[in-house]
Amino acid sequence: MAIEQTRSFSRAAELRFVTQSALSRRVKSLEDWVGVELVDRATYPVELTSAGRRFCEQSKESVGALTEVRSALRQEARMPGRSIQITAGHTLSLTFLPKWLKQFHQRSGDFNARVVAANVHDAVIALAESNCDLMIGYHHPLVPMQLDEDKFASLTLGQEAFIPVSAPNGRGAPMFALPGSSASPLPYLAYTATTFMGRVVDVILNSVDTAYHFRACYETDMAMLLMKMVVEGYGVAWLPFSAVSEEIDAGRLVRAGGDEWSAQLEIRSYRAIANTNPTMQDLWKSLEDSVNRGA
CATH class of the missing domain: 3.40.190.10 (Periplasmic binding protein-like II)
Known part of the structure; x- marks a missing residue:
C-alpha cells in the first residue's frame, strides 16, 4: 500500500520507518506467499502489476476492518477518565x-x-x-x-547538552580525555550505528577539527546502560546531561572534553x-x- 501511494521503494520505506532493503525483502516475501509478482520493478516510477493492484485493493479493505477493530479494543483498554x-x-x-x-x-x-x-x-x-x-x-x-x-x-x-564523559582519575581529571592518541587510543563506549544518539555522535565527530583516536570496546542502544559502564571506568561515552548530572555532582563522572565535543539536543x-x-x-x-x- 505504501508503494502504491508513493510509487517509490525509498519513499515507501521512509513512510514505514524501515530501510529500503528491509522493505524489499518484505515485498519479496509477500510475493512468495501470494505466488505472483505484485510490483513491476522494470518501471520508473514503480508501479504495481495487475495482480498487485487487485491484491492492494483487497488489502485496503482488510486493513481498514482490522484498524476499526483495533480502535474499538484500544478504546476499551484505555485508562479511565481523562x-x-x-x-x-x-x-x-x-x-x-x-x-x-x-x-x-x-x-x-x-x-x-x-x-x-x-x-x-x-x-x-x-x-x-x-x-x-x-x-x-x-x-x-x-x-x-x-x-x-x-x-x-x-x-x-x-534543551539539554549531549556531552562526552569519563570516570575521574585519582586527581579528579578524566581517566579518558579526548581526543586520545595513536599510541593510547581511548576505549570508546558506543551507541549502535542505527540509533539516534549514535548518529548525533557521528555529527559531532565529523564537525571537530582535531584528530581523535578510539578503540571501540562496547556497544548498546541504551544511554543509561552506557552511563553505568562509564561510571565503572570502562571508557568514554556521550550522554545527555540529565542522565549524568547527579553522577557529575557526586564526582563519579567528569566531562571528557570541551564544548567542541558536545552538542545541544532539543x-x-x-x-x-x-x-x-x-x-x-x-x-x-x-x-x-x-x-x-x-x-
Missing part, C-alpha cells in the same frame, strides 16, 4: 518525563497517563500507527525525524494532527501556551 498514552525515549522517561508530568498536572488538572519507554525507532512507529497520543523524544537538526509535517505537529519543550513533543482525544487536545493547548510564554 487519560493520555505517552511513548518516550528511554532516557527521557527516567529523567525528564516525571517532572514534566507533575508540572502539567498542576497546570491542567488531574489526568491519567500510560507511559511506554522505547527507542526512537519504535517511538516513531508507535506515533505513526496511533499507538500513543503523544511522543516525547530528542531532536537534532542534522538527524531529523522522518515524520510528515502535514500529519504530525511538534513543540520544543526544552526535547520535543509530537502528536498526530488528527488526534481527537480531548485530554490530548487540552494538554497540547497547555503546551502551546507554555511555549508561547517562554515557560
